[in-house]
Amino acid sequence: MSIDLVGVDHRLRTYESILGLLPDADNPTPLVRLHHTGFEHARIYAKLEWYNPFGAVKDRVAANLVADAEDRGEDLQNLVEPTSGNTGIGLAMVANARGYGFSATLSRAIPLEKRTALRLFGTDLIELDDALCPMPGQPEGAMAKAEELAARPGWRELNQYANPANPEAHYRTTGPEIWRQTEGRVTHFVAALGTCGTITGTGRFLKEQNPKVQVIGVHPTDGHDIPGVRSRRALALTEFFTPDAYDAILEVTDDDAYGLCRTLHQRESIVAGPSCGLALAGALRAVPDEPGVIAVVVFPDNAYKYLSSFRRHLPDLFPPEQPAAPANPFASHLEAAFALAKQGPDVIDVAEAKRLLDAGVTLVDVRNADEVARVQIPQAVKLPLPELSAGRTTGLPADRSTPVVTVCAAGTRSLYALLLLKAQGYADVKSVDGGMGAWVSAGLPTG
Ligand SMILES: Cc1ncc(COP(=O)(O)O)c(C=O)c1O
Missing domain, CATH: 3.40.250.10 (Rhodanese-like domain)
Known part of the structure; x- marks a missing residue:
């Protein structure tokens, strides 16, 4: 199943529809080698997911959730989804391209940049006091609200947290891309954990090609400030979180994640968002520095949606605002x-x-x-x-x-x-x- 790709020509990169830009093995998001990892032998590659048409790894998921529902002949006129932002942005744009309405239930703790983008892209926002990432079982939370709305006639929640079309998007695209881009030599795959769609789908594909590929998940601490990912406690409530299927799970602090972003920006020239720093920090701890090691780390999105978060976590880069001009003494x-x-x-x-x-x-x-x-x-x-x-x-x-x-x-x-x-x-x-x-x-x- 796939969005109907009319007029796709990856050779010329000329497209008749924006949806034609969605990645697959013939049109992969880039893998870029990192040079300031401190490793001598192991090669670490970042998979830059902001090269998706709407700017994040979740575009793959949004497109596949919609395509899957379309294939089932479902009525998608009024879509609603609890989302921390990126799935919302992807769904908003796929919905716009397909002529569907889209509402998002989300926490007011989500960075203003993402909420602004969603409004800009025509989403009806229902903002609630909830955790940074929606948590199941919270009666007042974004998930419960989306369920309540979806119960109305003519409304549909695609539910990225439990819909197999989420990991399947990665099984069909992210996994085959990495396999082909590394010519089958990938030894380690590292992903930050949110819905766990990325690690589940990509990990399954890569292990099917070579059971020796090490699949590594990275999550933040409780009370973290990294949008899109979940702490271990929150992951335990997530349907696709299957720790037994991973070879390692690491916890990374906000300080380490944001600190590593500074290296990515200033030494690697990579405009990484916070969860890229998180995933890379985990990778640098889990991946052995040995000849032949080729690790691929998913970089979910870039820094621009998180400038207010960066200001909070890297305060030394931002001098205090100029004080207001002194009042006229006269x-x-x-x-x-x-x-x-x-x-x-x-x-x-x-x-x-x-x-x-x-x-x-x-x-x-x-x-x-x-x-x-x-x-x-x-x-x-x-x-x-x-x-x-x-x-x-x-x-x-x-x-x-x-x-x-x-x-x-x-x-x-x-x-x-x-x-x-x-x-x-x-x-x-x-x-x-x-x-x-x-x-x-x-x-x-x-x-
Ligand atoms: C910025 C960011 N990083 C990481 C993730 C985690 O990806 P997944 O939900 O596939 O586990 C997400 C998911 O929303 C995200 O938005």
Whole structure:
């Protein structure tokens, strides 16, 4: 079963559909040799899964979950899935390409970058207070919520945690790719553990080719901060976690995982995400440095979705944010000048303003153009406060001893205008108390 790959030409890398980019043995994600492993003999290769069309190892799974359900003739109009992000992103994009709706239930602890990406890609997000990776059996959690939604007519949860199409995606693609890319010489396969789809499907394929291939799983500690993977306690609740089928299982701390990412970025020039560091840290402990050893480590996705996580874990790389510019020490004096002016003799009521207007005094309306468009005094000169602040006096009398009256919506901006005009030498300035609000309430004429 597979997504129908119309118009695929891997030789030219010209595709009629984005789904044609999905990897398989003829179009594998790259294997890149690492050079700063400290090993003399063993060769370590990273399998760069961000070369999948939507940026992560989970694109394989998302495509196969959908293809499998399509092959069964299922109604996929409203898909829902509990996801830590990458399966969600893959499903969102496969669903978009196939014209299906997609909702994701997920923890608010998932990095903002991933949640933003999901929204950007059209997913309906249901955010909950749950662990970083959804845990079964949590009544308020992402898994329970997805199940609840999936029970509605016309809704379908593909359930990556228990659907054999998850490991099968790796059995059909990741495993054969690695076998071919190493020309059958791979000796160790290392994967970080989340749903365990990667290790289960790839491990099974590789062991079928050569039972001597060592399959190694790596997981984080309890309370970790590495999205996409699960601690040993959480793995125990996961359907595809079959420790007896693995040759080794290692636990890696956040510090070791993020620390190794720094080496990957700065020495290997590989834009690795946190779970790459986790998997590699496990590999460097478990793989023997012996001639003939060829280890392949899956690098699930790249760093860009986790920049906020990197800031937390590598604080020495990020100098503290520049403190905000110091407050103006004279601001309180400006406030005092405003308060005094408000109590002073230059604040006039609307009746006095109307009398002065009728006597030919210049009235300056300092509101914005859109406020003026709603209601205005037609004779008023229109000069918004920002213009006055910039020193412009267009339309005002050239003789600064001529009286001027300022007006705004309620009487605050007109008082600042008064101060600005006085500062520029206008000797006789008045501000209309209550502004246009009071003018209109008093039934005075407007245009
Ligand atoms: C970033 C990341 N690393 C590792 C994994 C683990 O892969 P698997 O679920 O196949 O065990 C995932 C799975 O979601 C992931 O998103």
